Amino acid sequence: MKTIDLFSGPGGLSIGLRRAGFGVEACVEFKRDAIETYAQHHPEATHYNSDIREIDFTQYQGKIDFLAGGPPCQPFSIGGLRKTSNDSRDMLPEYLRALTEIRPAAFLMENVPGLAQKRARPYFDSMLARMSGLGYKLNWAVLNSADYGVPQKRRRLFVLGSRTTQLCFPAPTHGPGTEKDHLSALEVLGPEQIGESPKSPVKYAKYPDLRPSPYAGHIYNGGGRPIDPNGPCHTILASSGGHKTHWIDVEEVAPKYHAHLKAGGEPWKGEVPGARRLSVEECSIIQTFPRDLVFAGSRSSQYTQIGDAVPPDFAFVIARSVFFQLNGGSSADLAPALEPDVSMIQGSL
Known part of the structure; x- marks a missing residue:
């Protein structure tokens, strides 16, 4: 399934998508260092290192099956000023424009939980209404990466949309109610210091x-x-x-x-x-990036790229579930690919 990754950063979401079976055709990312990092693991993709507002996505209509991406979260993060749509960094309208112009069969959008809470909730609801108006059946959930085998407590909002079916989210694989404990960060890092x-x-x-x-x-x-x-x-x-x-x-x-x-x-x-x-290297490991991936730019830029990204392992679990559903699969088909058994449930906040 041909895919475009918007606001890709260094490509955490793309790594997970590709592992799950999606073919990432292009990415859009404004920051040069992030694009250089992305090109290391997806050199064959088209890399748009430009302002997304300057890109005409109608060129991909009929050529792209799946749209993915995480618009900048600062307007909705509880750690920011939460100006929502009044913040110039709000790129949700650009994600919606790409969705409108490309008209893919399905999409995934990632953001911070704050988008679905209190002050930002009316704006979020209006965006969902517009997505639904484009003919998509929607589902959304706030998920914690630790519940899916990532050694990090990272809560993120995901919106799934499909023209043919309401996509479901995979059940947690780690933590209470599962067969596995949450993964310890220090267990993954090991006893010796890595990097500076x-x-x-x-x-x-x-x-x-x-x-x-x-x-x-x-x-x-x-x-x-x-x-x-x-x-x-x-x-x-x-x-x-x-x-x-x-x-x-x-x-x-x-x-x-x-x-x-x-x-x-x-x-x-x-x-x-x-x-x-x-260190940068230890943060990258906790985020589940490949250990041989070298992040471009200054140390500050490297930390920023890592912290902004979707953990690849987290992206993989969600993308794998979506891939099977879009291709006529069921939870029974998915079970051998994810351990322990993963059944589909409708996500909710």
Whole structure:
């Protein structure tokens, strides 16, 4: 099934699509470094390194079966100003324009959960109405990548559309109610450091914000948090590379300090002993990119590319399910391809 990947970044979604059986014909990405990274694993695709508003997609009408992509999420992210449609970075209308001009048999759109919540919800509903008006049967869900074998807690909104059937989402393969535990980030990384950590020391926060878990809350400087040694990592951020980079608690200080604060102790001062922030390579591994993939550009650009991307393994599980359904398959056909058995369920928030 011939596919175009819009707002492709370094190609996490495309890697998953291709593994699932889709043929990625072209990608659109404004950032040059991301396109250079993408070209390493999809050199045969047409690479549009330009503003999507300058591309006429009618040239692909009748030639493309499937449209995929994740429009920039800043207008809807809870970490931003949430201006929604009033934000100049809102590219949902461009995704809708591409959908209108190409008229594929089906599509997948990825974004942050904030698009379907509170302030942005009326705008999201209006977009769904317009998609439905183009003749698509829709389904959408907020899924967590950790539930599908990715060593990272990353919640993302997915919208599926098809002209012939209402596509369903695959059931979780990891976590409560399944045969497998969530994958631990440290289990995937291994005991030895990989790559070079950013030069941003981890310090105790002056005014700690305590939460039930030692690995949550804001009790250290910046947005980077200690990684739970027995579970998935927090979401890898596009702003990593400095104080927002998650870190490995080499000396297991986090549970001790958490217990100290919970007992009413005074905040500690200075740097956290043994704290090591994740390198570009380690962030890439947690995001499930191929280990031999080299990200183009500066270190800052590399962190941004990784943090902005859809984890390839996450993309694969969803794309594999969609591919089988679009080609007349069922959950019984899909079971041998995904472990454990994956049955189709309708997703919901």
